[in-house]
Amino acid sequence: MGALPHISMRGCRVAFLVIVAAAGLIVGLVAHSNLLADLARISWSLATGMVIAALVMQVVQGLRDGEFGLDIIALISMSAALVFGEYLAANVVALMYAGGQWLEDLARQRAGREMSALLGRVARTAMRYRVDKLEEVPIDSIRPADRLLIREGEVLPVDGRVANGQATMDLSALTGESLPRNFGKGEEVLSGSTCAGPAFDLIVSRQASESAYANILRLVRAAQDSKAPMSRMADRYAIWFLLLTLAIALATWWWSKDTMRVVAVLVVATPCPLILAVPIALIAGMSRASRIGVLIKGSDALEALASVRASVLDKTGTITSGQAQLVQTAALAGHTDRELLTYAASLDQASAHVTATALIREATGRGVALIPPTNVDETPGSGLEGLVAGRKVTVGSIGFVRERCAALDSGSLAEDRSTSDLANTMSVAVGLDGRFAGVLTFADQLRPDATEVMKSLRAAGIDRIILASGDRTTIAESMGRAVGVDLALGDLTPEAKVKVVRQERHRGPVMMVGDGVNDAPALAAADVGVAMGARGSASSSEVASVVLMVDELKALAAAMTIARRSRNIALESAIAGLALSASAMIVAAFGYLSPVQGAIMQEGIDLMVILNALRALR
DSSP, X not given: OTTHHHHHHHHHHHHHHHHHHHHHXXXXXXXXXXXXXXXXXXXXXXXXXXXXXXXXXXXXXXXXXXXXXXXXXXXXXXXXXXXXTOHHHHHHHHHHHHHHHHHHHHHHHHHXXXXXXXXXXXXXXXXXXXXXXXXXXXXXXXXXXXXXXXXTTOBOSSOEEEOSSOEEEEOHHHHOOSSOXXXXXXXXXXTTOXXXXXXXXXXXXXXXXXXXXHHHHHHHHHHHTOOOHHHHHHHHTHHHHHHHHHHHHHHHHHHHOOHHHHHHHHHHTOOTTHHHHHHHHHHHHHHHHHHTTEEEOOHHHHHHHHHOOEEEEOIIIIIBOSSOEEEEEEEOTXXXXXXXXXXXXXXXXXXXXXXXXXXXXXHHHXXXXXXXXXXXXEETTTEEEEEETTEEEEEEOHHHHHHHSBOOOGGXXXXXXXXXXXSSEEEEEEEEXXXXXXXXXXXXXXXXXXXXXXXHHHHTTOOEEEEEOSXXXXXXXXXXXXHTOSEEEOSOOHHHHHHHHHHGGGGSOEEEEEOXXXXXXXXXXXXXXXXXXXXXXXXXXXXOSEEEOSSOTHHHHHHHHHHHHHHXXXXXXXXXXXXXXXXXXXXXXXXXXXXXHHHHHHHHHHHHHHHHHGGGGO
């Protein structure tokens, strides 16, 4: 299960070190109070030695990986305290070092709770229909078009469409929605959601390995394994902090020749929990974002999200709904709008085409009772024919229906108006009993909150918004004006979208938002790629660094605010910790802090910056 076993082993090791350091300190203090000085020194030395041994292995492993961490200063301070006989100070540093790592472990567990909880929801088996009976089968054996029984309380193992009746689904694990949502016959439901109502049948759309939930789990594992650039930056510049520490220690020795002052300087310079405060703040930000349905793959992505200044948006599925909606019905004489929709949607129950899904959704949304079709014959990419309630129905492109139905009469001019009056439309012709009956026109319309979302993005720090679409330039410009973007571009190929992203980079970090396969190159090229994962393609979610699991852009603006706050808290913790440590070293150099006092003061500083970092969870 990805990183979970590693986290568990690390947690056990850290807990053991805390217990050892605390036990050594307590036993030593008791022995010292009973005038057993030798036993006290042995107790403090052994406890510190075990922590040092674990720290040495950690430092060596880091050096092998090319990382020079601030942990080496903790190693020097504990070792120096032991060498110069300050056993109590050494044990205090050891306890606070182990305690700092323990705090980090608790913070990681709390911050990652929402994401790691997904791993425990993976379904292993499902109930599949086979002829006239049910059989329990492993989810790996489920294939598209299989029919499954989803019982109340079960988590959907695969993506699919509701086969009958109505499905009431709890989407909280996917989107954070607190209330269940109802899905009608033919509507798609995603794996990972929970059946919160009566049992229903599901027609499988994709096998388990390609489902939305499987993709989420892959993203979760990637997020858990990430390490932030700010953390690597702290490691990379640790040598300078080490040199500063050694310089102050050498200057103290040269000026005072007092060994205890030197030890106090080294002890008070221990910044081990400091380097934990930065990742704690960033991981906490990732957790906060996941609660609102925004999955950030890594803390490096969160940092980048906090610094973007320009955003390039695809049109379809971002500022538009990404779903075709019925905007006009043109029924010929002798037919009604509802009749066209009823027979067309009933026949399309036998098709997996995107147009069929739109028809079924519109019909069920308008309360149309659909009739099971029979004798269906589909011509892929063109249309299909079949019987619905004894009537011959033909649905498809205008050319497909024209070839199979009687010649159009003068009333058929309505179908030409339906395609010319509206921009960015898709027409579906309907034939009944061998005669052309009318045209249904669909369009991908602007989201109702698109304008407000643009304002929210600007309030979150975006200075420039570009609409980049593969649709015609006139359509892109019209929609761009409607929502208030700075520039609208149309007729763009995937390569052209990549060029737009690169051209905007001179203004600062660029964010690209898209949902389709054609957006994947631009998502990969951007500093921050944001995929509309709720409805987008798997390829766009794979290459993006941020995935919106809710089908709305306003969550992105909220995630940007969370990212900026988390980064600011991380910087506050780093700057405050370094400044206080440097000040404490100077105080120790002048002899105002003993090694024990220095150890307690420094660990108090470390504890303070860690607690400050934990504010990002709120």
